[in-house]
Structure formats: structure tokens, C-alpha cells
Amino acid sequence: MNAHIEKVRSRGASMRARWDSMPRQVRWVALLALIVFLYLLPNRWFYINLWYFRTMESDMATVLFETAFFVLLAVGLNVVVGFAGLLDLGYFGFFAVGAYTVALLTSPESRFDIGWPWLAAVPAAVAVTMISGVILGGPTLRLRGDYLAIVTLGFAEMIRLYASRNEGIANGQRGIPQIPHPVPDVKGSDGQSLFGVVDARPYYWLTLTIIIFVILGVRNLTRSRVGRAWVAIREDEDAAQIMGVPTFKYKLWAFAIGAAVGGLSGALFAGKQSFINSDSFQLTNSILVLAAVILGGAGNIYGAVIGAFITWYLPEWVRGIGGALGLEINVAEYRILIFGAVLIVMMIFRPQGILPNRRRAAEFADRRQEAAPTEAST
Amino acid sequence: MTDTVPDTTAPAKAPPREALLEVDHVTLRFGGVVALNDVDFTLYKGEILGLIGPNGAGKTTCFNAMTGVYTPTQGEIRFNGQRISGRARHKITQMGIARTFQNIRLFPEMTALENVMVGADAHHKTSVVSALFRLPRFWKEERSGRDRAHDLLRFVGIARPGELARNLSYGEQRRLEIARALATSPTLLCLDEPAAGFNPAEKDSLLQLIRKIRDTGITVLLIEHDMRLVMGVTDRIVVLEFGKKIAEGLPAEVRDNPAVVAAYLGVPTDAA
Ligand SMILES: Nc1ncnc2c1ncn2[C@@H]1O[C@H](COP(=O)(O)OP(=O)(O)OP(=O)(O)O)[C@@H](O)[C@H]1O
Numbered sequence A: 001m002n003a004h005i006e007k008v009r010s011r012g013a014s015m016r017a018r019w020d021s022m023p024r025q026v027r028w029v030a031l032l033a034l035i036v037f038l039y040l041l042p043n044r045w046f047y048i049n050l051w052y053f054r055t056m057e058s059d060m061a062t063v064l065f066e067t068a069f070f071v072l073l074a075v076g077l078n079v080v081v082g083f084a085g086l087l088d089l090g091y092f093g094f095f096a097v098g099a100y101t102v103a104l105l106t107s108p109e110s111r112f113d114i115g116w117p118w119l120a121a122v123p124a125a126v127a128v129t130m131i132s133g134v135i136l137g138g139p140t141l142r143l144r145g146d147y148l149a150i151v152t153l154g155f156a157e158m159i160r161l162y163a164s165r166n167e168g169i170a171n172g173q174r175g176i177p178q179i180p181h182p183v184p185d186v187k188g189s190d191g192q193s194l195f196g197v198v199d200a201r202p203y204y205w206l207t208l209t210i211i212i213f214v215i216l217g218v219r220n221l222t223r224s225r226v227g228r229a230w231v232a233i234r235e236d237e238d239a240a241q242i243m244g245v246p247t248f249k250y251k252l253w254a255f256a257i258g259a260a261v262g263g264l265s266g267a268l269f270a271g272k273q274s275f276i277n278s279d280s281f282q283l284t285n286s287i288l289v290l291a292a293v294i295l296g297g298a299g300n301i302y303g304a305v306i307g308a309f310i311t312w313y314l315p316e317w318v319r320g321i322g323g324a325l326g327l328e329i330n331v332a333e334y335r336i337l338i339f340g341a342v343l344i345v346m347m348i349f350r351p352q353g354i355l356p357n358r359r360r361a362a363e364f365a366d367r368r369q370e371a372a373p374t375e376a377s378t
Numbered sequence B: 001m002t003d004t005v006p007d008t009t010a011p012a013k014a015p016p017r018e019a020l021l022e023v024d025h026v027t028l029r030f031g032g033v034v035a036l037n038d039v040d041f042t043l044y045k046g047e048i049l050g051l052i053g054p055n056g057a058g059k060t061t062c063f064n065a066m067t068g069v070y071t072p073t074q075g076e077i078r079f080n081g082q083r084i085s086g087r088a089r090h091k092i093t094q095m096g097i098a099r100t101f102q103n104i105r106l107f108p109e110m111t112a113l114e115n116v117m118v119g120a121d122a123h124h125k126t127s128v129v130s131a132l133f134r135l136p137r138f139w140k141e142e143r144s145g146r147d148r149a150h151d152l153l154r155f156v157g158i159a160r161p162g163e164l165a166r167n168l169s170y171g172e173q174r175r176l177e178i179a180r181a182l183a184t185s186p187t188l189l190c191l192d193e194p195a196a197g198f199n200p201a202e203k204d205s206l207l208q209l210i211r212k213i214r215d216t217g218i219t220v221l222l223i224e225h226d227m228r229l230v231m232g233v234t235d236r237i238v239v240l241e242f243g244k245k246i247a248e249g250l251p252a253e254v255r256d257n258p259a260v261v262a263a264y265l266g267v268p269t270d271a272a
């Protein structure tokens, strides 16, 4: 068993080594090509040629938006679960807080009725979720063990239960309608606002852009003392403390950053749907994001991206393929069931995820030294 | 609880030296177990002090009390005259106490270099914001931390900085722990059985390493079961048995001390 894991680990490592050993320019060009591809993808004239890749039963742009959105959630949760090793089961609670903050600040139907534009409400939503993360994490992160999992689970349920009360500011099932779409001043070629009801492409592009920035930010953090502190805490919290890591501070940062990304996703969601109610936030979604992170490889940014992509896009794609073959395969309905099974299989055969936690081989200097290893005389 | 009065306590004729660490009548209980019983000794700047005693004597517990893992039930520990009990562990590290662990506790999924850089970060000031936006301080500290980590890895003799800690050999892992501790720029380095599981050749090179560390001006507190190593490298020795200090003095004095001989009778001196 262990030998098997070892083998798998080394295979993951060799995949990584191959990517790392490519010249820097090649890697940049490959990455750039991928990004261009992703921006082109929702256009009909583009994906129509990719018959094997597109979703046939549902609108490609909408599926892409949902996938991108899910990827964003996974990237945020990965900071908390993957890097800092904190089990956050109530991530969707932050998502809900972000969505409701935007709804309350912007909708003319909200109790506040202050009618902020969407764009102004986004920073507020991020700030509010970050603060709620700090309030929640402050007392809990001082403790070890499973408290955090329980507290975050309770938090998400609390938010959901409060939101479902008809008397509360969240309006329960009736929800909050008429949330403005993002940036109405940006007009498309037809003179209509770019962010409308029908076309999901602008939302996808917006989400993709946000993902790129969030990934850049997370990447910068993980390749600094902050990321080292997170991984050290995940690996051995006591040893980290004794080596001078202020563990509480960095755990709180991880938690707050995760919460902020969750809130940002919520703000996006509210802006796209323009209506939210208590049914929009189910516990299963929390679990699904967590499953995506673990599936992709906790502690690896791109692993989380791939995990989320598989968790969201693949079921839609399979449905399309089934439709083309005249079958009714609605994988999306069984998402939870299937991913439960996949996760169990993964835990057995590839516990580190699809793309394992990438501990980069430092900088070129190290790699050169590695190339000619001189065994230490002991 | 044994209440045997130490029959011989031979304090070294203390020259006018500066105290670095004072363990002041420290008692530490775990429920009914008295792990440290009124232990009292002083560590002077620049020396190598050996802390020895049979298994379960309380040596590791003593380290834990010094690094803030446990708080003494009675008594206190002072470092440079400042009380350390009650301070956060990372603050104690920043004050200048570093340690290694008897059971290796590296960060296995981090590279050797990163392990050491975590130690170097103990004195870094880069904030989350400056790491996020890669402000000048980030670059400056990242570069100096990396250089320092490379130097320390070379110093302890680890040739593969990019290797994951979990893939290093046992001996390398032990030495990596020393490098990581040194990276926190300590004035006091506490080594908990650094030679456990080493062959004679490895022990010799470790002995050289400890001397080299002392020569850089760092005070060393060494827990070790191998008498030859302890006698060869330490300036003074404190002996614990059942949580009590039973002897203190120069290596030669301690070796001939009847209480120490009795404590070790029937106890293998080399538990490695
Ligand atoms: N956390 C703890 N809880 C309860 N008892 C403890 C704890 N830590 C240590 N002890 C007890 O304190 C006593 C001293 O243990 P300690 O580990 O300090 O011994 P040691 O001198 O380091 O021994 P060794 O040479 O085996 O490492 C032992 O009886 C041990 O069982």
C-alpha cells in the first residue's frame, strides 16, 4: 500500500519535473495559449469546432460560467484546506454572506433600499465576508483539532437557516430580487448593456479574469513566508510554532483570505442571477467544493482548478454525449453520489489528488545544484 | 514522588561568567507524575552544557519547559534575565532559543531549503500585503533568507537543498533539524539527542559540527546518551534522574560521581 503511494507520488513528481524543466519561455507561451483558449471558448464560432469538448445539452457559455465560478470557489477553499490544512466545512456560508451583502446593498427590494451599483457593493461584500471570517476564526483557530470543522459547519447552517426565515432581512424563500447586473454602463455592440440576462459570456469572462488575478495573488502568497508558514502549520503545528511561526496569525489570514474569495464568488453569483433566496445556499455545495479541492490535489492551485473543472464541467459534458447517443444520462443529478464514490477511490489509490501538492524545486540555483548531487559525507 | 536529597552536588567553580539561561527551582508535574522536581541550574554564555540522565529522567521535559511547550508548575526559567514561561512559543524563539526534537519533526512535504527558510522567517518582517504585492521588502528578505538557508545547509552538510525533507536520509534529516534551528539566529541551541541512531563516523562529524556551532558564538545545550560524545564535547554536565538534579560539574567530575554511576548502573549508557 505504502509502496504504491510512493510510486504514485514519484510519478506525480516526474510530471512536475518535466514541466519545470521546460524553458521558462515555453512555459509562458503554453500558459498564454491556454488563457487565450479559455477566453475564446464560450464563443459559438469557436466551440462549434470542438464537438468533442463542448456541452451539447446545455448552453456552453452558461456551463462555462458555472464552471469558472466553481473554480473560483475551489481556489479560495484550497488556501484554507490545501495550504493551511484547516478543515472548513462551511465555506458556502461565506459565499452566502457575500451574495446577501451585495443583494442588500444594491436591490431596491432590500430593507435598506440604498441601491448601490453592483461594482461598489463588491468590495463591501469582500470586506464583510473577511470580517465574518475573522470573527468566526478568532476564537476557533486558537483551538486545535476538529473544532473548526464543527464551527464552520454550524456557521453555514446558521446563515442558511437565518436566510430561510421570512421575517429576516434576507426575506426567506421570497428572497431578494432585482439585484443589478455588473457594470450596466459597459455596452455591447448592440447598444445593450453587456451584462444582461441572456448572454452568459460576459459573466464568464469576468469570472475568468477574476480567477486569473486571484490565482496570481494566491501564488504570490504561497511562494513567500506566508505560504511556508501555512504549509509548516499543516505539516506540524507545534514544530512550526517552535520555529518561530506565529501560527494563529497565519491561520487567521488563511481563513480570512478563503472567506474573502468565497464572498467575492457570492457577489458574482448575485450579480449574475439578480435574484437570490435561501434555496441558493445548500450544504451540499460546501461539500462539493471541498470534494473538488481534494480531488484535484489539496495544496496545489492548479490541482484545485482541475478538480473544480472535473466536478462541474464533466457531468454536463457527459450529459451532452449521452444526448447525442440518444441516452438520458443526467450525471449532474447524481453529482454528489458519483463524486462521493470517486473520492473514496481516490483516497485509496491517489490520496494526494490528481495534481499533487507541488513543492517547487526552489529556484534555478537549487536545480543546478541538484543536477550534480554530491552525497554528504556522513 | 521520590524525595531523595541529592548526596553530591558539585557546582563548577564558577568563574565570572555571564548567565544566559537560568533554570530556577523548576518543578513540573503531569497529573501525578513529577517530571521535573526542583531542578536548578544555570547555563553560561558560550559554553556547551550536557544534560544527561537515564530514560525518563526529564531531559526532554526540561527542553519543553525552556521552549514554552510546557509551563513550570513551580519556579521559573529566565533567558537573558527575562522570564520565559508564559510567553508565546514563537516569541521565545525570537528571543533566541532554538531546539531540535528527539523524534525528528521536520516539515516532510517541504524541501530541505524551505524547512530552513521557515526558521529564517522567524526574524523576517514581510507582511501578508507585501508578500501579496511583492513589495521590495519581500524580495530583500526572500533573497537573504534563501542565501542564509543555502549557507546553513552547506554548513551542516546537506547537498540537495531541493529535496523534500521526507526523502532525505535519516542522518540528513537530523542535520536538517539543526540547520533549521540555526536559521532562527539563536543565542542558545538545544539539541535533543542529535546523535541517536548514528554510527561512530556520523557521531564524530556531529561532534565537529557542535564544536563549530559553538565557535560561532552560540551556546549549546546538549541532551545525549552517548557518554563518549558527551564527555568529548561538553564543558560542563548536569545529570538528572527521576526529575531531580543529582549532579553537576565538569565531565571528569561527573563521571566519577558515585550518584551518577549508581543512576547509570544497569542502565545502558548508549540507548541509541
Ligand atoms: N506530556 C506528558 N504527559 C505526561 N507525562 C509526561 C509527559 N511528557 C513527559 N512525561 C513523563 O515525564 C517523565 C520524563 O520524560 P522525558 O521525556 O522528559 O524523559 P527523557 O529524560 O527525555 O527520557 P529519554 O531519554 O527517554 O528521552 C517521563 O516519566 C514521562 O513519562
Ligand SMILES: [Mg+2]
Residues within 6 Å of the ligand: B059, B060, B061, B102
Ligand atoms: Mg527525551
